[in-house]
Amino acid sequence: MSMDVTFLGTGSAYPSPCRGASAVVFRTEGECWLFDCGEGTQTQFMKSQLRAGRITKIFITHLHGDHMFGLPGFLCTVSLQCSSTVTKQPVDIYGPVGLRDFVWRSLEISHSQLAFPYVVHELVPSEDQCPAEEFKDWSRTGIGDERIPADIQGRTVCEDPEGGSYTLFENDQFTVKAFKLFHRIPSFGFVIHEQERLGKLDVKKLRDFGIQPGPVCGKLKLGASVTLDNGQIVSPSDVLGDPIPGRKVCILGDCSGVISAEAARLCHEADVLVHEATLDDTQMDKAKEHGHSTPKMAAEFAGLCRARKLVLTHFSQRYKPAGMVGDGDEDVSVLKIQAEHHLVGRDVVLAEDFLTINIPIKKTD
Amino acid sequence: MSMDVTFLGTGSAYPSPCRGASAVVFRTEGECWLFDCGEGTQTQFMKSQLRAGRITKIFITHLHGDHMFGLPGFLCTVSLQCSSTVTKQPVDIYGPVGLRDFVWRSLEISHSQLAFPYVVHELVPSEDQCPAEEFKDWSRTGIGDERIPADIQGRTVCEDPEGGSYTLFENDQFTVKAFKLFHRIPSFGFVIHEQERLGKLDVKKLRDFGIQPGPVCGKLKLGASVTLDNGQIVSPSDVLGDPIPGRKVCILGDCSGVISAEAARLCHEADVLVHEATLDDTQMDKAKEHGHSTPKMAAEFAGLCRARKLVLTHFSQRYKPAGMVGDGDEDVSVLKIQAEHHLVGRDVVLAEDFLTINIPIKKTD
Numbered sequence: 001m002s003m004d005v006t007f008l009g010t011g012s013a014y015p016s017p018c019r020g021a022s023a024v025v026f027r028t029e030g031e032c033w034l035f036d037c038g039e040g041t042q043t044q045f046m047k048s049q050l051r052a053g054r055i056t057k058i059f060i061t062h063l064h065g066d067h068m069f070g071l072p073g074f075l076c077t078v079s080l081q082c083s084s085t086v087t088k089q090p091v092d093i094y095g096p097v098g099l100r101d102f103v104w105r106s107l108e109i110s111h112s113q114l115a116f117p118y119v120v121h122e123l124v125p126s127e128d129q130c131p132a133e134e135f136k137d138w139s140r141t142g143i144g145d146e147r148i149p150a151d152i153q154g155r156t157v158c159e160d161p162e163g164g165s166y167t168l169f170e171n172d173q174f175t176v177k178a179f180k181l182f183h184r185i186p187s188f189g190f191v192i193h194e195q196e197r198l199g200k201l202d203v204k205k206l207r208d209f210g211i212q213p214g215p216v217c218g219k220l221k222l223g224a225s226v227t228l229d230n231g232q233i234v235s236p237s238d239v240l241g242d243p244i245p246g247r248k249v250c251i252l253g254d255c256s257g258v259i260s261a262e263a264a265r266l267c268h269e270a271d272v273l274v275h276e277a278t279l280d281d282t283q284m285d286k287a288k289e290h291g292h293s294t295p296k297m298a299a300e301f302a303g304l305c306r307a308r309k310l311v312l313t314h315f316s317q318r319y320k321p322a323g324m325v326g327d328g329d330e331d332v333s334v335l336k337i338q339a340e341h342h343l344v345g346r347d348v349v350l351a352e353d354f355l356t357i358n359i360p361i362k363k364t365d
Numbered sequence: 366m367s368m369d370v371t372f373l374g375t376g377s378a379y380p381s382p383c384r385g386a387s388a389v390v391f392r393t394e395g396e397c398w399l400f401d402c403g404e405g406t407q408t409q410f411m412k413s414q415l416r417a418g419r420i421t422k423i424f425i426t427h428l429h430g431d432h433m434f435g436l437p438g439f440l441c442t443v444s445l446q447c448s449s450t451v452t453k454q455p456v457d458i459y460g461p462v463g464l465r466d467f468v469w470r471s472l473e474i475s476h477s478q479l480a481f482p483y484v485v486h487e488l489v490p491s492e493d494q495c496p497a498e499e500f501k502d503w504s505r506t507g508i509g510d511e512r513i514p515a516d517i518q519g520r521t522v523c524e525d526p527e528g529g530s531y532t533l534f535e536n537d538q539f540t541v542k543a544f545k546l547f548h549r550i551p552s553f554g555f556v557i558h559e560q561e562r563l564g565k566l567d568v569k570k571l572r573d574f575g576i577q578p579g580p581v582c583g584k585l586k587l588g589a590s591v592t593l594d595n596g597q598i599v600s601p602s603d604v605l606g607d608p609i610p611g612r613k614v615c616i617l618g619d620c621s622g623v624i625s626a627e628a629a630r631l632c633h634e635a636d637v638l639v640h641e642a643t644l645d646d647t648q649m650d651k652a653k654e655h656g657h658s659t660p661k662m663a664a665e666f667a668g669l670c671r672a673r674k675l676v677l678t679h680f681s682q683r684y685k686p687a688g689m690v691g692d693g694d695e696d697v698s699v700l701k702i703q704a705e706h707h708l709v710g711r712d713v714v715l716a717e718d719f720l721t722i723n724i725p726i727k728k729t730d
């Protein structure tokens with residue numbers, strides 16, 4: 001099953017002609033999810049090979065404008081593109097408390113009538129996620145009974161009892177959890193973990209049981225036990241190879257660090273870890289002051305997680321993509337060199353707008 | 366004094382790579398005003414020769430997303446670009462009731478702290494500006510005492526007592542008024558009228574009074590009366606030629622028509638009349654149903670006003686600019702032909718992104 005991640009915006013603070021504001025698309029067969037939706041994300045979709053109308057879930061890491069000011073317009077445009085004959089399933093939106101209010105008010109004031117419903121599930125942040133003076137309790141400014149027709153009541157997602165993670169949902173294919181980050185305002189990271197899948201049929205073991213290719217094999221492959229003609233019961237684990245581990249993709253919002261050790265456990269051996277690196281290592285004090293990271297900080301977290309691939313993004317607009325470096329501009333490649341210096345032997349990639357990264361199926365050892 | 370109008374977005378409904386969402390900049394020495402601010406306007410500024418930080422006033426024709434979803438991000442980015450040492454004057458924002466709520470809530474939820482204050486002056490629409498079922502009384506959902514520090518209380522602008530116009534402001538250089546349009550939701554047109562200026566000194570008349578070039582001429586030129594050595598009092602009108610009429614620029618929001626005859630009077634002999642033409646004349650029923658105009662409708666209003674130049678904009682994204690017409694695309698030039706058909710002998714221009722139109726000083730006859 002194919003799986004990839006495409007960057008539609010890799011710039012910090014605001015969109016520019018060189019780098020769109022934050023937006024990442026995760027794609028696998030049948031699913032297409034958007035992570036953050038800065039201003040202009042809908043136009044970035046149009047410039048890409050992806051189709052905005054296929055998005056079924058949206059995740060917002062935090063409420064800074066460069067991560068969500070594109071959301072009302074994105075929903076309106078997807079709605080315009082909807083064929084009126086096809087009923088589009090509700091779009092699930094996950095993000096910090098306050099997001100629902102922003103979405104419905106923006107749609108309400110602009111008289112936007114969506115052709116499909118949406119559901120905002122709000123994550124409850126905690127005070128340790130930002131400087132004390134920046135923390136606001138949005139739950140007090142709830143939207144009360146005011147609604148627009150498209151707005152379906154979602155869940156309020158609290159931290160799991162054991163602490164350190166928020167379970168957003170779990171289905172046959174994936175478990176998606178969030179974890180807390182430290183930033184100027186509460187920010188979250190998201191972990192998409194594919195479910196482990198049954199191993200392949202082991203031809204030698206089948207032969208030992210005297211099982212011929214046919215319907216019996218099919219049943220075993222699907223995970224059901226069978227009773228052979230001789231009365232012997234064969235369970236799938238008797239004839240299947242090692243299970244195929246699920247792939248893991250982690251997408252972190254703006255941060256100068258994580259809140260709990262649970263974050264590294266959730267991101268353990270991530271196939272792709274997307275981490276911000278707003279400024280280069282020589283600007284680390286300034287980065288931290290603004291709740292941001294540098295390549296060294298991103299690399300250290302990736303090292304702690306033993307991530308297989310670290311992807312840096314959310315670059316200050318001062319760092320131009322390789323092809324666009326003019327006189328007096330800074331080249332973004334310095335950030336790659338800095339990260340590699342602290343993550344020896346692992347893969348470091350610089351995100352750029354419209355870059356797609358494939359995540360191949362894991363091999364069993 | 367130079368005066369021009371630049372289009373930063375000429376597309377209807379949503380921004381696309383071919384056409385940005387609505388945004389027009391009016392410029393004259395010392396003034397730079399933005400009319401509408403669809404999503405992506407800040408990026409269009411960066412692609413243009415204009416500087417977003419120079420904008421001192423913003424006018425929003427109506428509250429549809431394609432005309433204002435770019436406003437919060439625009440303000441945030443201008444704020445980031447502000448030098449912290451220069452105190453930026455408050456930015457005046459004019460638009461329908463409800464706009465202030467949208468701006469402050471978007472800034473509040475995103476924890477945006479602007480480096481300059483802004484003042485929203487809200488125009489009170491009336492029920493005749495849209496279909497009855499679309500009219501909402503936003504004044505009831507006022508923001509009460511909730512504020513962010515940058516938000517300064519503005520005026521509530523009601524229709525002038527004589528009816529048909531709203532006076533937004535008047536200074537030495539300009540009078541700016543608004544008038545009502547019919548659309549899916551209440552929409553407005555804006556008229557920028559330059560003040561009439563004193564004529565030039567008439568050399569022959571000066572000679573008749575025996576006035577020599579020098580300080581006396583200077584006083585008369587500035588509009589002051591002088592007493593000559595022989596006791597004779599000379600007033601400026603005695604020696605100045607005809608006054609130079611002020612230029613007039615009219616920028617209309619989305620509409621399928623105006624509400625009162627006063628609109629044509631306000632726009633009388635406009636040097637530039639910017640009018641939407643969302644669909645071509647073969648789609649007139651559909652255009653009207655959605656509260657929009659076609660070239661014929663725009664041309665008829667321009668003819669009524671005796672406008673000197675009609676500029677069409679807000680094109681459905683189906684009409685591609687001349688250079689971007691691919692197989693199966695519709696060419697926007699058909700809209701120009703249709704308008705010219707109904708406005709014989711007058712100038713019709715199709716707006717396109719980054720087009721600038723100069724408005725020369727008027728000549729006295």
Ligand SMILES: [Zn+2]
Pocket residue numbers: 012013022064066067254314
């Ligand atoms: Zn950011």
Ligand SMILES: [Zn+2]
Pocket residue numbers: 062064183254
């Ligand atoms: Zn941020």
Ligand SMILES: [Zn+2]
Pocket residue numbers: 377378387429431432619679
């Ligand atoms: Zn519009």
Ligand SMILES: [Zn+2]
Pocket residue numbers: 427429548619
């Ligand atoms: Zn409209």
